[in-house]
Amino acid sequence: MGFLLAAAALSLDLLETCQDLxxxxxxxxxxxxxxxxxxALHEGHQQLxxxxxxxxQGSGQPPSVLLSVxxxxxxxxxGEDLESYPRDLRSDIDLAAAAGATALFAPSVAEIYPxxxxxxxxxxxxxxxxxxxxxxxxxxxxxxxATVVIRLLTLVRPDLLLLGEKDWQQLVILRRVVADxxxxxxxxxxxxxxxxxxxxxxxxxxxxxxxxxxxxxALPAGLAAAAAQVRGGLSQAPALTSQxxxxxxxxxLRVDYVELVAPHSLEPLQQVQGLALLAAAVHCGSxxxxxxxxxxxxxxxxxxxxxxxxxxxTVTRAFARQMGLVYLDxxxxxxxxxxxxxxxxxxxxDAAAVEPLLLGLDLQLSAGGAGEQLVSINGFDVTEAIxxxxxxxxVSLVAAHGCxxxxxxxxxxxxxxxxxxxxxxxxxxxxVFPDAELKVFLTATAAERARRRAQDLESxxxxxxxxxxxxxxxxxxxxxxxxxxxAPLCQxxxxxxxxxxxxxxxxxxxxxxxxFRQRVPEEAWSATADxxxxxxxxxxxxxxxxxxxxxxxxxxxxx
Ligand code: AMP
Numbered sequence: 001m002g003f004l005l006a007a008a009a010l011s012l013d014l015l016e017t018c019q020d021l022x023x024x025x026x027x028x029x030x031x032x033x034x035x036x037x038x039x040a041l042h043e044g045h046q047q048l049x050x051x052x053x054x055x056x057q058g059s060g061q062p063p064s065v066l067l068s069v070x071x072x073x074x075x076x077x078x079g080e081d082l083e084s085y086p087r088d089l090r091s092d093i094d095l096a097a098a099a100g101a102t103a104l105f106a107p108s109v110a111e112i113y114p115x116x117x118x119x120x121x122x123x124x125x126x127x128x129x130x131x132x133x134x135x136x137x138x139x140x141x142x143x144x145x146a147t148v149v150i151r152l153l154t155l156v157r158p159d160l161l162l163l164g165e166k167d168w169q170q171l172v173i174l175r176r177v178v179a180d181x182x183x184x185x186x187x188x189x190x191x192x193x194x195x196x197x198x199x200x201x202x203x204x205x206x207x208x209x210x211x212x213x214x215x216x217x218a219l220p221a222g223l224a225a226a227a228a229q230v231r232g233g234l235s236q237a238p239a240l241t242s243q244x245x246x247x248x249x250x251x252x253l254r255v256d257y258v259e260l261v262a263p264h265s266l267e268p269l270q271q272v273q274g275l276a277l278l279a280a281a282v283h284c285g286s287x288x289x290x291x292x293x294x295x296x297x298x299x300x301x302x303x304x305x306x307x308x309x310x311x312x313x314t315v316t317r318a319f320a321r322q323m324g325l326v327y328l329d330x331x332x333x334x335x336x337x338x339x340x341x342x343x344x345x346x347x348x349x350d351a352a353a354v355e356p357l358l359l360g361l362d363l364q365l366s367a368g369g370a371g372e373q374l375v376s377i378n379g380f381d382v383t384e385a386i387x388x389x390x391x392x393x394x395v396s397l398v399a400a401h402g403c404x405x406x407x408x409x410x411x412x413x414x415x416x417x418x419x420x421x422x423x424x425x426x427x428x429x430x431x432v433f434p435d436a437e438l439k440v441f442l443t444a445t446a447a448e449r450a451r452r453r454a455q456d457l458e459s460x461x462x463x464x465x466x467x468x469x470x471x472x473x474x475x476x477x478x479x480x481x482x483x484x485x486x487a488p489l490c491q492x493x494x495x496x497x498x499x500x501x502x503x504x505x506x507x508x509x510x511x512x513x514x515x516f517r518q519r520v521p522e523e524a525w526s527a528t529a530d531x532x533x534x535x536x537x538x539x540x541x542x543x544x545x546x547x548x549x550x551x552x553x554x555x556x557x558x559x
Contacts, residue, residue: 011097032156162188301420315508320421332386341357358404
């Protein structure tokens with residue numbers, strides 16, 4: 001077709017005008033994944049393209065991958081390197097095609113800003129996110145980035161936007177802008193790709209002389225050293241940041257900033273607490289380089305609460321397995337205790353009689369040989385027994401005692417000291433792990449839960465009561481759970497509500513993965529087939545072998 005210029009010997013469409021793009025866009029039937037760049041492509045960009053090509057949405061249809069190459073004047077300040085920014089479209093076309101891009105959009109400035117800068121509608125991201133870190137040294141930068149990305153998103157209308165975690169502040173800001181404007185697309189952050197010596201790949205690395213190149217490697221080395229210090233027990237921001245700044249200056253780098261901040265609010269932190277971002281920007285020759293690492297006082301925790309029948313355990317198990325997190329089934333703990341209470345011949349309704357049984361209780365969740373979750377109490381394997389109708393009938397009574405709640409909450413908190421788990425229950429986000437990185441309130445309307453319950457009963461060969469009756473039972477149970485005195489079911493203020501009506505299980509799991517990725521970057525926590533790994537050693541300071549602790553279940557347990 002006339003408007004498509006096939007790049008020499010490569011099957012990639014080169015689009016140079018908005019008109020080209022619009023015509024190309026119209027032809028795309030399946031999902032469209034978009035990678036915006038400023039060109040001078042390197043391995044980091046190629047990794048984004050490869051991932052964009054490999055990701056499949058629900059339909060499983062292969063996506064088209066559009067890469068844009070546009071050196072955006074709006075994001076450069078006076079005296080910055082707009083003129084000397086590396087440009088090499090020929091090489092970009094080759095590298096984009098080799099990585100699997102379907103099309104490359106390389107517009108002129110006039111195409112993107114047809115009314116010039118004076119006639120431009122600008123996007124101003126929240127001040128709180130853009131005033132610190134790089135924003136302090138590049139005051140108009142993030143406004144320029146947000147303005148061009150929104151302009152590109154409007155033209156491209158992608159289903160998925162892929163951005164590098166390398167530009168962490170940019171990623172945080174763009175996530176917020178897209179959310180605040182309500183744009184219908186997902187954003188995926190991708191871990192920083194590094195060169196052999198640890199230096200983050202960057203178009204600006206091209207301008208470094210061999211000796212500057214060596215100086216620049218002090219940046220990732222200094223960050224790794226800071227992470228090692230955190231592993232060794234240092235947690236105070238002033239000590240961490242001043243030591244790193246000194247090391248960078250000693251290597252001959254001019255430091256703009258070294259800061260410890262909360263990764264999502266970007267607010268300065270006084271110490272490493274939960275997940276923290278140690279970020280730095282330096283000048284090396286004519287290049288300004290940025291880098292960061294994530295520091296954790298413990299591994300991430302996810303809290304999933306919600307009413308009965310919302311499908312929590314199925315999706316939580318699958319999510320835990322996918323993310324390499326330990327699955328902490330708090331319900332199984334209450335069931336095990338109930339089994340013990342019944343075995344001792346104690347009245348489950350009598351709190352005073354139950355309380356002594358809590359002393360010296362040995363309650364263990366562990367992984368069986370086939371990856372299944374094993375539950376034992378005081379040396380008895382009760383994996384099967386806790387699912388009996390007798391236990392099911394009494395567990396709510398036992399769990400409602402304050403002393404029981406206190407004892408098991410304390411044990412769950414002890415299991416979570418090192419983190420690396422996803423816990424599911426009724427009061428996880430409010431009482432057990434109020435500092436969890438992600439809290440989800442997983443729910444569905446009573447009508448939907450009644451429908452699911454009916455399906456479940458039918459599939460197991462039981463008589464199915466009328467839907468209205470099931471719905472009334474569910475509503476009554478919700479009422480009971482939410483109004484009981486001890487540990488009522490309630491949504492934590494900072495929990496994300498996920499209403500699963502009409503969603504397939506896979507879609508719910510994907511939504512959980514997306515939420516987790518927004519809170520815990522892949523650089524800080526990544527799961528692989530053989531367990532958990534990290535793209536950067538310093539991202540995982542406190543990982544301990546006990547993340548598959550004998551007191552917690554294994555994430556590879558089948559749903
Ligand atoms: P840029 O061309 O520098 O504007 O970058 C375009 C996209 O590539 C942004 O989403 C960057 O965060 C991402 N990116 C740049 N360098 C890297 C890297 N070393 N690793 C991963 N992503 C990167």
